[in-house]
Amino acid sequence: MITLTIVLLLALGGLGVALAAPLLKRGSGVLAGVTMAIFALAMILAVAGFNERALIFGSLEASPLTALAVLLLSAAGFFVAWGNLARGEELWGGPGEFFAFLLWGALGGVLLVGSTNLLLFFLGLELSAYATYVLAAYDRDRKESAEGAMKYLVLGALSSAILLYGFALVYAGTGSMEFAAIRAAFLKGAPALALLGALLALVGLGFKLALVPFHAWVPDAYQGARPVAAAYLASAPKIAVGLGLAALFVRAFGPPDAVTQSLLVLALFSFVFGNLWALAQTNLKRLLAYSTIAHMGYLALGLAIGGTFGYAAAGFYLLAYLIAGGAAFFALEAAEAAGVPSTIEGWKGLFKRAPGLSVLAAIAFLSLAGVPGLAGFLAKLYVFAASAKVGLFAVLVVAVLTTVLGYYYYFRVLQAAFLEAPKEEGRLSVNPSLLALLFVLAGLSILFGVWPAGAFSGLEQAFRVLIGL
Amino acid sequence: MSVLGFAILAGLIIAGALVVVLSENIVHAAVALAFTFFFVAGLYVLLGSPLLAVIQFAVNAAAIPILTLFIIMTTQSRRIRPASGVFYLVAGFLALVFLVGLWGYLGAPETAFRPLGPEGLGVRLLTVTLLPFEVASVLLLLAMVGAVVLARRREE
Amino acid sequence: MITLGHFLALSAVLFAIGLFGVITRRNLIAVLMSVEILLNAAAIAFAATAAYKDPVFFSGQLFALFIMVVAAAELSIGFAILLNVFRHTGSAATDVVEEMRG
Numbered sequence: 260m261i262t263l264t265i266v267l268l269l270a271l272g273g274l275g276v277a278l279a280a281p282l283l284k285r286g287s288g289v290l291a292g293v294t295m296a297i298f299a300l301a302m303i304l305a306v307a308g309f310n311e312r313a314l315i316f317g318s319l320e321a322s323p324l325t326a327l328a329v330l331l332l333s334a335a336g337f338f339v340a341w342g343n344l345a346r347g348e349e350l351w352g353g354p355g356e357f358f359a360f361l362l363w364g365a366l367g368g369v370l371l372v373g374s375t376n377l378l379l380f381f382l383g384l385e386l387s388a389y390a391t392y393v394l395a396a397y398d399r400d401r402k403e404s405a406e407g408a409m410k411y412l413v414l415g416a417l418s419s420a421i422l423l424y425g426f427a428l429v430y431a432g433t434g435s436m437e438f439a440a441i442r443a444a445f446l447k448g449a450p451a452l453a454l455l456g457a458l459l460a461l462v463g464l465g466f467k468l469a470l471v472p473f474h475a476w477v478p479d480a481y482q483g484a485r486p487v488a489a490a491y492l493a494s495a496p497k498i499a500v501g502l503g504l505a506a507l508f509v510r511a512f513g514p515p516d517a518v519t520q521s522l523l524v525l526a527l528f529s530f531v532f533g534n535l536w537a538l539a540q541t542n543l544k545r546l547l548a549y550s551t552i553a554h555m556g557y558l559a560l561g562l563a564i565g566g567t568f569g570y571a572a573a574g575f576y577l578l579a580y581l582i583a584g585g586a587a588f589f590a591l592e593a594a595e596a597a598g599v600p601s602t603i604e605g606w607k608g609l610f611k612r613a614p615g616l617s618v619l620a621a622i623a624f625l626s627l628a629g630v631p632g633l634a635g636f637l638a639k640l641y642v643f644a645a646s647a648k649v650g651l652f653a654v655l656v657v658a659v660l661t662t663v664l665g666y667y668y669y670f671r672v673l674q675a676a677f678l679e680a681p682k683e684e685g686r687l688s689v690n691p692s693l694l695a696l697l698f699v700l701a702g703l704s705i706l707f708g709v710w711p712a713g714a715f716s717g718l719e720q721a722f723r724v725l726i727g728l
Numbered sequence: 729m730s731v732l733g734f735a736i737l738a739g740l741i742i743a744g745a746l747v748v749v750l751s752e753n754i755v756h757a758a759v760a761l762a763f764t765f766f767f768v769a770g771l772y773v774l775l776g777s778p779l780l781a782v783i784q785f786a787v788n789a790a791a792i793p794i795l796t797l798f799i800i801m802t803t804q805s806r807r808i809r810p811a812s813g814v815f816y817l818v819a820g821f822l823a824l825v826f827l828v829g830l831w832g833y834l835g836a837p838e839t840a841f842r843p844l845g846p847e848g849l850g851v852r853l854l855t856v857t858l859l860p861f862e863v864a865s866v867l868l869l870l871a872m873v874g875a876v877v878l879a880r881r882r883e884e
Numbered sequence: 885m886i887t888l889g890h891f892l893a894l895s896a897v898l899f900a901i902g903l904f905g906v907i908t909r910r911n912l913i914a915v916l917m918s919v920e921i922l923l924n925a926a927a928i929a930f931a932a933t934a935a936y937k938d939p940v941f942f943s944g945q946l947f948a949l950f951i952m953v954v955a956a957a958e959l960s961i962g963f964a965i966l967l968n969v970f971r972h973t974g975s976a977a978t979d980v981v982e983e984m985r986g
Contacts, residue, residue, distance in 0.1 A: 270866055277873050316859035356877045363870045370863060378947050382863045385954050386870065389961055393874035396965045405968035412962050413915055417906055419958075420922035423951065424899055427929035430944055431836065431892055434937035452833045734886050738894045745898055745921050749905030754914055761917050768924055771891075775935045780945055784927075787952045792920060792959060799913055799963045803976040808911040819907035823900035830896050836888035841935040844942050849949075857946045864953045871957035878964040 261308030262321035265301050265329050266369065272297040273362035280355035290355035291344040294362060298337040301365075305329035309717070312724075318379045323721035325373035327574065328502050332365040335494040335581055341696045342487040342589050357397060361491065364390030368499030372506055377426045377436045380507065384422070387499050388415050388467070394488045395480050407483020411492075414466060414476040422463025428456025429511075438511040445513040457518050460507070461525075467500045468555045471528035478548040486595060489544065490588035493551050494581045501558055501577050505570050508562070509725050523563040527654060529556025534664045543601040546668060547587055550627060553665060554580050560658065561642045564649055570722040572641035575715055579626065579634035579707060586623035586700035589693055590616060597687040603672060608681025616689045617676050619697040626704040628669035629662055634707035641715075733774055740767045754805050755797070762793035776843025779850070891932030899925035912969070912976045916962050920955055927951045 276290055283289060305326040313321040339361055367386025374380040392415060396408030430436055432453025433444040444450060449457075466473040481489045504522075512518055533553030540546035558580070561573030591601045593616055599605050610617040626635035639662060646655045707714055744764030751757045765788040772781035853861060902925060905918030927948040934944030970976055 273866075274869070277869075317856070318859045356873055359873060360870070363866060366866065376943075378857060378860045378943065378950060379863065381947075382860050382867060382950060382954070385957070386863065386867050389867065389870055389874065389957065392961055392965065393870075393878060396878050396968060399878060399968050402972040405965060405972055408965050409912060409969050412958075412965055413906075413912065413919075416916070416919045416958055416962065417922070419954075420902070420919055420926065423923065423926040424929070427895070427926045427933070427944075428830075430947075431888070431929055431933045431937070434933070436938075436941075436943040436947065452836075455830060455833060731886060734890060738890075741894065742897055742901070745901045748917055748921060749901055749909065749914075754911060757914055757917060761920065764921070765924060768928060771894075771928060772931060774886075775891075775931060777931065777935065777945055780931060780948060783949060783952060787956060788920070788924065792956065795959060795963065796913060796917060799966065802967065803913070803970045805911060805913060805976050808909065808914055809977070811908045811910050815908050819904045822907065823904040826903060827896060827900045831893070834889050834892040834896060836892060836936070838888040838936040839885050841888075841932075842939040844935065844945060848942065849945060852942055853946055853949065856941050856943060857950075860946075860950060864950055867957050868953060871960045875960045875964040878961070879967050 260313075261304050261311050262313065262319070262325055262329075262373070263315050265304050265308075266315075266319070266366065268297060268301055268304070269362050269366035269369065273359040273366065276362060277356050277359035280359065283355060288344060290358045291340045294340040294358040295337050295344075297362060298333040298340065298365070301333040302330055302337070305333070314375065318376050319370060319373045320375050321373065322724055323717075324502065324506060324725045325369065327718065327721045328369050328372035328499065329365075331498045331502075331577060331581060332368045332495055335491065335498060335585065336361045336365045338585050338589075338696065338700065339487060339491040339494075342490060342592060342693060344692050357394070360390040360393050364394070364491070364495055368495060368503075371499050371503045374506075375438050375510065377430065377438075377441075377511075380503065381419075381423060381426060384467070384500070384503070385419060387496055388419065391492050391496055394491055395484045397488055398483075398485045401483070403483040404485070405483070407479040407481070411476045411480035418463045418466030418473065420463075421466070422460050425456045425459030425461075425463060428459065429453045430456075432456060438507075441511045442513050445511070449513075454517060457512050458521060461518055461521055464500055464504050464507075465522075465525050467496060468504070468559065469497075469529075469552050470525040470555055470559055471532045471552060474529070474533070474552045477552060478545045481548040481551075482542065482544045486544070486588045486592035486601070489547075490585045490592075493547070493584050493588060497551075497555065497558070498577050498581060501562065501573060504562055505565075505573065505722070506725060508565065519563050519565060522559055523651075523654070526556045526559035526563055527657065529553060529559060530658060530661045531556075534661045534668075537668050538664065540668070541603050543591055543603065543606065543672065546603075546672070547584070547591075550665065550668070551584065553661065554584070554627070557639060557642050557658065560654065561645055564645045564651070566645075566649075567719055567722050567726060568648065569645040570725070571715060571718040572638075572645045574718040574722065575641050575711065576638040578714060578718075579638035579704070582700050582703045582707070583623045583626035583633070583635050586697055586704070587620065587627060589697055589700070590620035590623060593689050593693040593697065594620075594687075596693070597689055599687065603675050606672060607675045607679040609676040611681050612683075612685065613687040613689050615694060616687075616697070619694070619701045621673055621676070622701040622704055623697070624669045624672055626708070628666050632705070632708050634704045634711070637708060637711050734771075737767050737770050737774065741771070752808050752810060754800055754808055757808075758793050758796045758800060761796065762789050765789035765792070775841065777849065779846035888932055888936040892929055895925045895929040895932070898928065910978045912966050912978055915978065916959060916966075920959070923951055923955045
């Protein structure tokens with residue numbers, strides 16, 4: 260019942276916020292607070308019902324994995340709502356409907372991860388995707404926002420259509436929409452049509468995860484959106500699709516080698532090319548976008564390896580990326596709000612002008628790079644350990660080398676911020692609410708960097724139940 | 729089911745879809761889209777599912793093309809400049825690869841099909857897919873609120 | 885006799901045409917129309933499979949219904965964003981989106 264309560268809470272919470280928004284012309288702060296409270300309540304419920312097992316209306320499975328999705332998605336929504344708390348009204352000129360899309364987007368992700376048939380999977384995916392289209396376009400007074408969102412929507416719609424056609428072929432091959440029946444058919448020797456369908460579905464999900472070569476929309480969408488909205492685009496859909504991919508593989512497609520091997524190739528492309536392209540960027544939003552592509556590559560590597568350890572490593576990667584990537588975007592937001600453009604040039608000498616912000620941003624960038632002591636390092640280590648465990652040594656060497664490449668561009672940002680002289684003088688006044696958010700996120704990065712055991716055992720538990728060991 | 733009926737409908741659907749993707753006049757493309765979807769509704773009649781056909785007609789063959797025409801009028805679009813030849817080559821190649829790759833596997837031999845009356849579809853909609861049905865309402869609500877928020881003018 | 889294979893072949897041809905349109909069209913409205921064709925191709929495959937292979941639940945025909953919902957919702961958000969693009973650039977051609985670079 261707890262999972263059903265969470266689903267209703269998110270759906271009705273979104274409805275309530277959407278209804279209240281037009282009435283509260285000047286009260287976006289109130290809506291942000293309410294949204295944060297709803298997400299916090301969802302997290303508490305998810306922890307309380309972590310081990311609940313039930314099948315809701317025959318299509319939504321309450322399981323530790325679903326609870327995990329609630330936790331991660333609610334955390335992402337919570338932090339994005341917090342990021343908007345400070346300057347909500349100023350930023351968006353009033354419309355507090357913004358927060359309804361956070362809630363509905365999280366709901367879509369939860370349904371996607373918990374679904375037991377193709378239909379609910381697809382609807383959950385669309386729900387979370389539509390929320391992100393709207394959020395990407397939300398800053399409608401800026402041309403870039405509309406253009407980035409348009410590109411995002413067209414490629415997102417194309418990827419949904421490809422995924423949908425893949426599902427149609429799976430259905431045509433197996434004659435059932437239920438994951439359990441599809442899995443049984445795959446275990447008996449996958450029908451060729453269904454296998455092709457699974458590959459098409461992988462292409463569609465690769466688009467959503469921004470894996471190379473399906474990544475073209477990412478830099479434009481992130482650059483166009485406000486950093487606070489980009490923080491959501493970079494975290495929530497990745498959590499939903501990452502966990503959903505694991506659930507789809509395990510529950511429906513069994514282990515067809517062709518599909519996991521294709522995912523492995525996509526992963527390899529992503530962390531090689533994502534890191535290489537990131538080297539050439541001078542705009543920090545585009546740099547973070549390409550680094551996201553690389554991070555999704557490491558995540559996909561964990562997913563392709565599979566098994567309890569591989570999936571748990573991928574899950575931990577999502578957690579670490581959610582914290583550090585979100586913090587990096589919030590740092591950009593804080594700097595932009597203080598008048599610093601999001602370019603390497605603009606960040607020169609930031610330490611002298613805003614020391615607190617610089618140090619907290621540095622922790623986020625170091626965690627993204629994978630420096631020991633922070634969550635990002637352990638996340639990479641777990642994924643590398645998983646690939647060593649299954650004997651993928653060639654892939655492992657490439658992954659380690661590209662990580663070193665990643666150090667270079669993250670340190671280039673830090674070098675500009677800490678070692679170079681500022682072009683303008685004077686201290687910047689950084690928004691205290693955003694600074695507090697960055698402080699919490701930096702604390703979480705350090706916490707999971709030195710004490711990963713609690714989170715990791717929870718992840719292992721969730722995936723052990725999923726696999727059915 | 730009559731082979732002739734299927735062949736005619738399939739020919740019309742393919743011809744309509746080709747006009748949609750090839751015509752340089754965007755209004756022609758939108759009208760062709762309406763006809764294509766209308767013939768798809770005919771396909772559903774052949775399959776013995778009249779309710780699906782009616783909804784296909786009302787939503788896909790009527791509402792969506794009308795919405796499209798509204799947007800065409802609002803944005804004053806008339807002609808579509810043709811893409812460069814490279815695009816046509818790449819797209820044609822991709823479409824061909826897709827078709828050839830899939831073609832050999834499409835020959836599902838099933839010959840008997842079962843019709844499904846409106847009652848059957850309706851009952852299944854509210855039993856088998858009850859939760860997705862509710863989710864679809866949230867989806868539509870989200871789309872509605874999103875479209876209103878994005879399209880309305882900022883009040884001064 | 886019409887088999888399921890005939891329907892699947894038709895839907896594959898339709899999908900290929902839509903794919904061709906998405907890549908070659910240089911107007912955002914036309915691109916979205918091509919996406920509609922893609923969705924309908926999938927709906928045909930679902931509906932036909934349901935009638936031939938899933939005679940108890942007919943879940944594919946239900947899926948086809950939901951695809952219509954999704955198509956309508958997608959189009960409404962797409963057109964809202966398109967209107968914003970048009971407001972800023974005065975055009976619905978794809979090049980206004982393509983030339984965005986950092």
